[in-house]
Amino acid sequence: MAIYLDHNASAPLLPRAREAMLAALDHVGNPSSVHGQGRALRAVIDSAREQVAALAGAEAKQIVFTGSATEAITQAIVGGVKVFGIDRVLVCATDHAAALKAAEISGVSIRILGVDEAGTVDLDALARQIDMANQAGEKLLVAISWVNNETGLVQPRGRIEAMVGPTPHILVIDAVQAFGKLDLDFAASATDMMAVSAHKIGGPAGIGALLVKGHADTVRIIPGGGQEQGRRGGTESAALVAGFGNACADIGKTLDLDATRALATSFEQQLLSLAPDAVIFSRGAERIGTVVNFAVPGIKNTVAMMSLDLAGIAVSSGSACSSGKVGRSHVLDAMGVPPELSECGLRISLGWSSTVSDIETFFEAYETVLSRHRRKGAAA
Structure with a gap:
């Protein structure tokens, strides 16, 4: 599914x-x-x-x-x-x-x-x-x-x-x-x-x-x-x-905002547990609480999105209004995020259909992405 x-x-x-x-x-x-x-x-x-x-x-x-x-x-x-x-x-x-x-x-x-x-x-x-x-x-x-x-x-x-x-x-x-x-x-x-x-x-x-x-x-x-x-x-x-x-x-x-925001918080906690070097953009500022935009240095969003998509998980690198293009974000650029980190940016956004199981399944697949990246780094 x-x-x-x-x-x-x-x-x-x-x-x-x-x-x-x-x-x-x-x-x-x-x-x-x-x-x-x-x-x-x-x-x-x-x-x-x-x-x-x-x-x-x-x-x-x-x-x-x-x-x-x-x-x-x-x-x-x-x-x-x-x-x-x-x-x-x-x-x-x-x-x-x-x-x-x-x-x-x-x-x-x-x-x-x-x-x-x-x-x-x-x-x-x-x-x-x-x-x-x-x-x-x-x-x-x-x-x-x-x-x-x-x-x-x-x-x-x-x-x-x-x-x-x-x-x-x-x-x-x-x-x-x-x-x-x-x-x-x-x-x-x-x-x-x-x-x-x-x-x-x-x-x-x-x-x-x-x-x-x-x-x-x-x-x-x-x-x-x-x-x-x-x-x-x-x-x-x-x-x-x-x-x-x-x-x-x-x-x-239909949308339980408290529960959805709790899911996003849980996502961030699990992410930082698996990848302590992950950067969560706009963290510390007021956010809507249903969106997590993050980057793990060295893992380009194109690579991560392809692996997640093959596992049946839909995420994005930012706005979906650029004719399906994946690349640098003008938002992150304006925030002064270095290009090499901006190119690693991934966004998960939650809503009325999101569940705890969705987050668990994401991390099952994302652990594979992280493991592959670490093996590559160790071999370099």
């Missing part, structure tokens, strides 16, 4: 989400149609919107369904630059590629905020940028990934909101890896726009959402036929939306 330890890439589909999707597929029509079939599909979407809003601490009217979190982030950054007359976009060096690439095509200048060795954003640099913009009469859009998808590091969202919120500047939060694990509290927050994803919590791939405050309702990149209250054109997929909504309703009952 395959062991899946890659929830940050995509979580297994929750049973309730699957059932909701199959039920939605039985409906025929277009949710924008006024006849009975169309109204039935609209009811499915309205119900799901309420479910997503409940998990996000948002109002239903603040939920804009998109084709992915990447689209949501792009809409927030590229669309936000146009609507709010932004002069400069600030992104963190360890942000997801979705934000970094969207900033590149935004049409305005970009400033990359550095991080410390744990990956925490340089708040002093952010304060300086805000002061300079205020003095010059410029407007900033600040985009920050709340929870890093590679290391699990939690950025100080509260402090960032306290810095940006009282100003005319715009704050965009990538909450993809925080969704379902931390309290988003969007409606009451100082965040202007926030991106979330379905498939990271056990919903289907191909559906995400942008959470928007009322003043950002005109932020869009796909005008289309007026769907999503004119904020994102294109006929909604009732099946994907239903799966998203029901995953949101079910994840709180």
